[in-house]
Amino acid sequence: xSDSYFPVGPGLGMEENFLSLDDILxxxxxxxxxxxxxxxxxxxxxxxxxxxWRLSFLQGSKLExxxxxxxxxxxxxxxxxxxxxxxxxxxxxxxVFSADANVVDLHKMGPYYYGFGSQLLNxxxxxxxxxxxxxxxTFIARFRRIMDxxxxxxxxxxxxxxxxxxxxxxxxxxxxxKGLNDFQCWEKGQASQITASSLVQNYGxxxxxxxxx
Amino acid sequence: RQALEEMRALYERNQADVSEAKSGRTDxxxxxxFRHCCLLRNQRCLLAYLYDRLLRIRALRWEYGSVLPNTxxxxxxxxxxxxxxxxxxxxxxxxxxxxxxxxxxxxQDIKPPKSLYIEVRCLKDHGEFEVDDGTTIxxxxxxxxxxPRWKCEQLIRQxxxxxxxx
Numbered sequence: 001x002s003d004s005y006f007p008v009g010p011g012l013g014m015e016e017n018f019l020s021l022d023d024i025l026x027x028x029x030x031x032x033x034x035x036x037x038x039x040x041x042x043x044x045x046x047x048x049x050x051x052x053w054r055l056s057f058l059q060g061s062k063l064e065x066x067x068x069x070x071x072x073x074x075x076x077x078x079x080x081x082x083x084x085x086x087x088x089x090x091x092x093x094x095x096v097f098s099a100d101a102n103v104v105d106l107h108k109m110g111p112y113y114y115g116f117g118s119q120l121l122n123x124x125x126x127x128x129x130x131x132x133x134x135x136x137x138t139f140i141a142r143f144r145r146i147m148d149x150x151x152x153x154x155x156x157x158x159x160x161x162x163x164x165x166x167x168x169x170x171x172x173x174x175x176x177x178k179g180l181n182d183f184q185c186w187e188k189g190q191a192s193q194i195t196a197s198s199l200v201q202n203y204g205x206x207x208x209x210x211x212x213x
Numbered sequence: 214r215q216a217l218e219e220m221r222a223l224y225e226r227n228q229a230d231v232s233e234a235k236s237g238r239t240d241x242x243x244x245x246x247f248r249h250c251c252l253l254r255n256q257r258c259l260l261a262y263l264y265d266r267l268l269r270i271r272a273l274r275w276e277y278g279s280v281l282p283n284t285x286x287x288x289x290x291x292x293x294x295x296x297x298x299x300x301x302x303x304x305x306x307x308x309x310x311x312x313x314x315x316x317x318x319x320x321q322d323i324k325p326p327k328s329l330y331i332e333v334r335c336l337k338d339h340g341e342f343e344v345d346d347g348t349t350i351x352x353x354x355x356x357x358x359x360x361p362r363w364k365c366e367q368l369i370r371q372x373x374x375x376x377x378x379x
Contacts, residue, residue, distance in 0.1 A: 005268060005269055005271075005272035006268065006272075007265060007268060008261075008264070008265075008268075018257060018260075018261070019260060019261045019264045019265075020261065021261055021262075021265060024257065024258060024261055068250065068254050069247070069250055069251075069254075072247075072249070072250030072253070073247060073250060
């Protein structure tokens with residue numbers, strides 16, 4: 001947007017920011033799990049209102065639930081839900097990441113790899129330290145390339161570069177690009193030029209669209 | 214994305230009302246917990262959406278100036294308009310208290326100025342414009358003027374004038 005709009009950013013580490021839109025979208029991602037006790041009538045909610053068959057989930061049946069629900073229904077005695085790790089955080093993928101993290105298409109694997117991974121650490125799981133380590137190492141390995149590409153792609157179409165990055169990395173990329181653009185602006189002497197705010201420009205465009213359409 | 218959020222928030226608000234209307238059977242502990250989760254989730258989405266709108270409105274004050282155009286005001290709810298007015302008032306009080314007797318207009322000079330007078334070109338018809346010594350200038354499309362900086366800054370930010378670098 002423009003320079004005076006400061007949206008609430010995503011939370012760092014194991015806590016989410018309550019008001020952050022990014023965190024809300026991230027916690028919508030689904031997680032495989034299993035029902036620990038019989039859950040009658042839950043199917044109505046999960047399969048939409050038009051399905052009124054009285055399905056009940058038997059003990060041990062598999063479910064795919066969004067993260068916010070998993071966090072709410074999970075408690076330390078694990079009476080209701082037990083969660084499993086999605087496959088990208090499991091052993092097989094962990095070795096892929098440790099081999100070479102740059103080739104993985106993180107956007108396809110769930111666009112919130114880092115955020116979601118940090119949230120997974122909330123559920124007790126014996127593999128937690130390894131997961132944390134993997135996430136960290138992946139980030140370190142990929143960071144160099146992101147920084148490089150964001151600082152050197154000026155006025156180009158960056159969709160090829162950005163396609164394989166997850167949301168956190170994309171945010172970093174955009175920050176890098178903005179820095180680059182600002183620097184170029186300053187070099188050209190445009191730093192002292194007062195410009196119409198981008199808010200105004202967008203608003204003007206939208207108004208034209210309304211008049212036409 | 215904002216439109217999607219709005220749709221989802223409204224839909225979920227309806228859902229929440231339905232859940233509240235149903236007085237669930239209290240022997241099923243988990244179901245109550247589940248419904249509670251859903252309600253919390255709806256509440257979170259709604260709050261985040263409303264808060265984001267407030268942040269954008271605040272940005273508007275800094276970009277646009279104290280008077281918002283009618284079309285934007287049309288989209289704001291009554292509480293948002295009231296919030297905007299109160300924010301304007303607090304900002305004005307603050308600006309008056311900072312820096313000297315007349316106060317300091319913080320919305321001016323966002324970028325450090327290099328000169329007192331600047332060259333501007335007019336992008337749209339804006340009618341007449343009065344300068345400090347009383348002369349009025351007619352702002353027609355593509356007319357160029359040499360005007361004091363502080364007068365033009367507002368208009369440039371609103372897109373009426375364009376700053377021309379020589």
